Amino acid sequence: MPVRRQSGRTSRPTRQAARRILVVTEGTRTEPQYVEGLNSYLRSRGATAVVKSVPVGKDPVKVVRKGIEIRDNAASNEKNYDVCVCLVDVDQHQALPAACQLAARESILLLVSNLKFETWLRWHVEDKHSALSTTQLDDLTAKLGLVTKKMLAPTFPFHAVHSACEIARRVDPNLAASRIGPDPSSAMPVLVDLMLGR
Structure with a gap:
């Protein structure tokens, strides 16, 4: 029986589909603009973020419920998301x-x-972490040229996202999802890691 020779070709590695991340925001301008801008800046092959702004007022429970609804509707249409993320502020939320x-x-x-x-x-x-009021934060981000009337500046420094992650982790070493950190703090590095395919 003749022996079949294997061709000298090596098979190409199979390409994994990018992880789809659903990002639901309570904010209707700044947060969606930021996530979309960060998505463009990172251009990760491992993950892609789809942003859905939900104008349900400042109620974090409603934001999470809307996230569940969007995720489940997508799954029923076979357009599953691998991860669902909701972004909310502390503000004065008693429902947090x-x-x-x-x-x-x-x-x-x-x-x-x-x-x-x-x-x-x-x-x-x-790299400052003094606690500020809502008005002080708005004034500061405007003065720093980051936000104008709830719109992200066209020149926003997305390249500094890794420094922002370092600061956030230093300020709140226990940073995690579904956790209210100290004032100031942000769990945004969790999303950055996901968007980087980590």
Whole structure:
């Protein structure tokens, strides 16, 4: 019986599909613009973020419920997301602990910024972690040229995202999803890692 020779070709490695990340934001401008801009900047082959802004007011439980609804609807249409992330601020939310519990039960990563998302934006340009009021944070991010009237600046320094992650982890060593960190803090490095395919 003749022996079949194997061809000298090596098979190509099979390409894994990029991980699809659903990012649900309570903010309708700054957060979606930031995530979309970061997605473009990172251009990770391992992951892609799809942003859905949910205008449900400042209620973190409603944000998580909307995340569950969007995720489940996508799954029923065979357009599954690998990970679902919800971004919320502490602000004055009394419902935040309940939102954290619901997110944990539903395997949703609830990423909390304390006091609010602008804390995270600030760390792209300065390594300071004094607690500020909502108005002070708004004024500061405007003065630093990061945000104008809730719109992200066209020149936002996405290249500084790794420094912002270092600052966030130093400020809050226990940083994690479904956890309310100290003021100031942000769990955004969790999303950055996911977007980098880690």
